[in-house]
Amino acid sequence: MIEVTGLRKRFRSALALDGVTFTAPPGKVTGFIGPNGAGKSTTIRVILGLDAPDEGRARVGGHRYQDLRNPLRHVGALVDAAAVQPGRTARDHLLWLARSQSLTTGRVDAVIEQVGLAPAARRKAGGFSLGMRQRLGIAAALLGDPPVVILDEPFNGMDPEGIAWMRGLLRTLAAEGRALLVSSHLMGELQGIADRAVVIGRGKVLADGGIDELLARAAGEQVLLRTPAPAEAAGALRRAGGAATILDGGALSVSGLTARQVVEALGRSSVVFSEVTTQRATLEDVYFRLTGGEAEFRADGGRGARR
Ligand SMILES: Nc1ncnc2c1ncn2[C@@H]1O[C@H](COP(=O)(O)OP(=O)(O)OP(=O)(O)O)[C@@H](O)[C@H]1O
Incomplete structure (x- = not known):
């Protein structure tokens, strides 16, 4: 379970988070949706203890991230898929992470299989495509078999086959009872896989509810x-x-x-x-209805994010 309560965060002149509150419960995929600059990454960084909020709090399984011992066993996260040493092989990268968290080599081989990287596991990560780096990032997130998984824009750089695979993986992880928080600025990616959606715009939660509920509100x-x-x-x-x-x-x-x-x-x-x-609304319709009135989004091309 992820609990975020009243997060506020200002970067110089920009108010990145303006009272963000939501939960991501176990056994569900919670889509974290909003246009560029809405505050998704900042929220995720606060949950992961990478940024300190000015106000409010974030808890993972009831604890502050900073208080978790061996955090990979509690929460796995994909934040920046490019953050690997280019000279290291995928397997060595995962072995290094596993050792730092007292995890076994067996887990390394299990996650390599799980994300379909076995054929490339002994190749240097520097030569990986963005899609392969995403898979490596997911493997790292799953290394500690955590009950909470946070993925920031996991579909970035993935080809259609990778996207289909990712959608299946997200459903499987949720079916195993994990709490998943998955950010995206593309609605279509999350329709059909997210159970819940937290829609964020300009640092505020614009809607929070079951996907069916959100669609029903817009449909009809x-x-x-x-x-x-x-x-x-x-x-x-x-x-x-x-x-x-x-x-x-x-x-x-x-x-x-x-x-x-x-x-x-x-x-x-x-x-x-x-x-x-x-007219049956799509998640995309709900999103544009919620965020379309915000002048800043129109000016910065929020609609341009549409495929
Ligand atoms: N380190 C920083 N310094 C200054 N401003 C920042 C910093 N990080 C984020 N911001 C600002 O905070 C706001 C929220 O940004 P954030 O990256 O959280 O949005 P996002 O929803 O993740 O967008 P994207 O989809 O583009 O990643 C933006 O106005 C951004 O410019």
Whole structure:
């Protein structure tokens, strides 16, 4: 379990964290989602004792990171995949880490297998692609078989096969009962694997909840309607208390009414239609709805992060 309570952190003029509070419970993948500069890395660095907060606290399994003995047994983290000595082989890097934490060579070989690095284990890490470095970073995170795993942008630099593998690994680790905190600025990566999402923007938590709950909150708000008589339909829907926007091609986007209410309102006014669909929100829709209003994100290309 990770517990973060009221974290505030200022870097000179930048308020990086402005009262961040959330938990990442065991057995779940908690997505930690926000645009560039939102405060994800700073939060993770505070959890890992790499940065000190000005206010608030972070606990891993009920303890401050600094108070953990052999921390790799309590929490594994991938923060900066490039942080390996280029002249060292992958296996030597892991052996060195294992020795520093009283872990066995057996664990080293187990994690090398687990992340699919066996064929490259005796090659120097300096020649690794970013995707291979990510795998090596994950291997290091899993070395102590920790109950808590924190991965900062683990999909960075991974090819489609690597991404599919990573998604499977995250699900497996959560199914084993571990608490996972996985940051990303790309929503699609976490849809289908995260159980919960903490959405952060400008150092504040904008939403925190189950993925289904977040999607349900956003879904059902819009109904898409296709009709050969858009103007008449819009009038009928307004009379029924909805708001309708006529889109290109005669379609209408309706808010304030359920699909059933739309059908009933059109029936009352004898307006024909060919389609009425409730728009199912994606995690990406939720994200842009939550962060899109923030001018800074638009200016710094928050939307540009979209694939
Ligand atoms: N060491 C530092 N010195 C000064 N400002 C910093 C430092 N670290 C972070 N910041 C600032 O704090 C804010 C939050 O940055 P942070 O790296 O935590 O965001 P992020 O959500 O992880 O973004 P990204 O996805 O780009 O990594 C930004 O405005 C950033 O410029």
